[in-house]
Amino acid sequence: MSDPTITTPSPVDVTGEARTGFSSRLGFVLAAAGSAVGLGNIWSYPTQVAENGGAAFVLVYFILTLMLAYPALVAELMIGRYGQSNPVSALEKLPTNRLWQPVTRLSGFIAVLMICLIFSFYSIVGGWIAGFALAPLFSLAGLNDAAQWLETFSPARNLILAALFVVMTLSVVNGGIKNGIERWSARLMPLLLLLLLVLIAMVMTQKGALTGLRHYLVPDFSLINTTLALNALGQAFFSMSLGVGAMMVYGSYLNKSCNLPVVAFQVCLVDTGIAFLAGLLIIPALFVAVDLGITIYTPEGQLINSDTLVFQVLPALFNGLGTLGIPVALAFFSLMTIAALTSSISMLEVPVSCLTERAGMPRKKAGLLICAGVCLVVALITVWFDPLFNGVIILTTHYAQPLDGLLFCLFAGWLMGRNRKLNELRQGWPEAENSLFWAIWPWYIRLVCPALILMIFFMQ
Numbered sequence: 001m002s003d004p005t006i007t008t009p010s011p012v013d014v015t016g017e018a019r020t021g022f023s024s025r026l027g028f029v030l031a032a033a034g035s036a037v038g039l040g041n042i043w044s045y046p047t048q049v050a051e052n053g054g055a056a057f058v059l060v061y062f063i064l065t066l067m068l069a070y071p072a073l074v075a076e077l078m079i080g081r082y083g084q085s086n087p088v089s090a091l092e093k094l095p096t097n098r099l100w101q102p103v104t105r106l107s108g109f110i111a112v113l114m115i116c117l118i119f120s121f122y123s124i125v126g127g128w129i130a131g132f133a134l135a136p137l138f139s140l141a142g143l144n145d146a147a148q149w150l151e152t153f154s155p156a157r158n159l160i161l162a163a164l165f166v167v168m169t170l171s172v173v174n175g176g177i178k179n180g181i182e183r184w185s186a187r188l189m190p191l192l193l194l195l196l197l198v199l200i201a202m203v204m205t206q207k208g209a210l211t212g213l214r215h216y217l218v219p220d221f222s223l224i225n226t227t228l229a230l231n232a233l234g235q236a237f238f239s240m241s242l243g244v245g246a247m248m249v250y251g252s253y254l255n256k257s258c259n260l261p262v263v264a265f266q267v268c269l270v271d272t273g274i275a276f277l278a279g280l281l282i283i284p285a286l287f288v289a290v291d292l293g294i295t296i297y298t299p300e301g302q303l304i305n306s307d308t309l310v311f312q313v314l315p316a317l318f319n320g321l322g323t324l325g326i327p328v329a330l331a332f333f334s335l336m337t338i339a340a341l342t343s344s345i346s347m348l349e350v351p352v353s354c355l356t357e358r359a360g361m362p363r364k365k366a367g368l369l370i371c372a373g374v375c376l377v378v379a380l381i382t383v384w385f386d387p388l389f390n391g392v393i394i395l396t397t398h399y400a401q402p403l404d405g406l407l408f409c410l411f412a413g414w415l416m417g418r419n420r421k422l423n424e425l426r427q428g429w430p431e432a433e434n435s436l437f438w439a440i441w442p443w444y445i446r447l448v449c450p451a452l453i454l455m456i457f458f459m460q
């Protein structure tokens, strides 16, 4: 006779430990939105907006997010939740024909490798930002030399601060899904929103802000071209953490009773919403800086590069605010550190879940091993900074993310079969079969998404 107190066991990894997931839908949305909202929103998106003609870029970015990134996000979450395992194993389970297994497995391994590389360059930038957040505190304590060291480019600073950022990420991921990732995302995401709103309100009161607002919100359609579209596509995939397994692994921890297209839409909404707000902060801030006599365009009329923008123009702007400048700088760089941290934890979770589930390694040991490897890559990048830093960014965000994202759409579209997709949807949405979503999405990810991604890619 069966014991009524025994419920269906959750899947176990090879260590025999049960897999725990997010405790609530809100917890999942905050964690997944935390992964999505990061330096991509607060640093890269506003810079791309400023470099690509303001509102014209915003428009194309929002359209591509809705048309390509959203359907691809549903596909990744579905693959993860169907597989109930790390991305490599989840991808392995997709094909019914074994001949395809090496292909899907390989795409999983590439995703894991790419996310480790993303984690490496992200830690370097995260470290700089943490340094800029700490510097005002050091100045207040009278430690001016230390504050200057934190803000000045050097291989030693880059390496030490990146290692600090990696350790912060590791300490969250060590806590596991519920007590680490979910708990910290739920604390940090509302704080991030609050800081963002306070900073926007502050910048809007400054002279020059309205010119920036106009640049951000009034589009000049003649600026739309294929380069702009490719940049917007890369930005959309990077911002939604697609193509490298992060959303897949979070999907695998998502409760079966959740409605996948709805939670994906909520994540999308939070991500684009925060990006939009970050634009409302940074673009007017740039024009306030111009008003204060700070240069933001080169003599050729091009926006100065993005590092200079965040690490020179904004601090100069904060200095211009007088005594208010110190708390504002602290708030701004803390905001960026929080955003970076909620993203980096999703990056580390991908290789950690693979090592714990596929190799039977305890979570803490797996985290330590991956972080040691990442620190090694960081050290290489800091030594050969110029070629490696940009090279790794271009390889991962311009090529790997859109192309692996395209493969995941094809796998979900062609290898997963209609019935398995429908069953997965129905678990959280019993009426899914009669919905408009179900009428469109399956062929959309089979044909339209891959074709559009390839088209934008090859038109470039």
Ligand code: PFF
Binding pocket: 035, 036, 037, 038, 039, 040, 041, 115, 118, 238, 239, 240, 241, 242, 244, 245, 246, 247, 343, 344, 346, 347
């Ligand atoms: N979405 C993050 C951002 O906008 O900064 C970056 C990111 C996180 C990329 C997780 C990839 C990833 F797997």
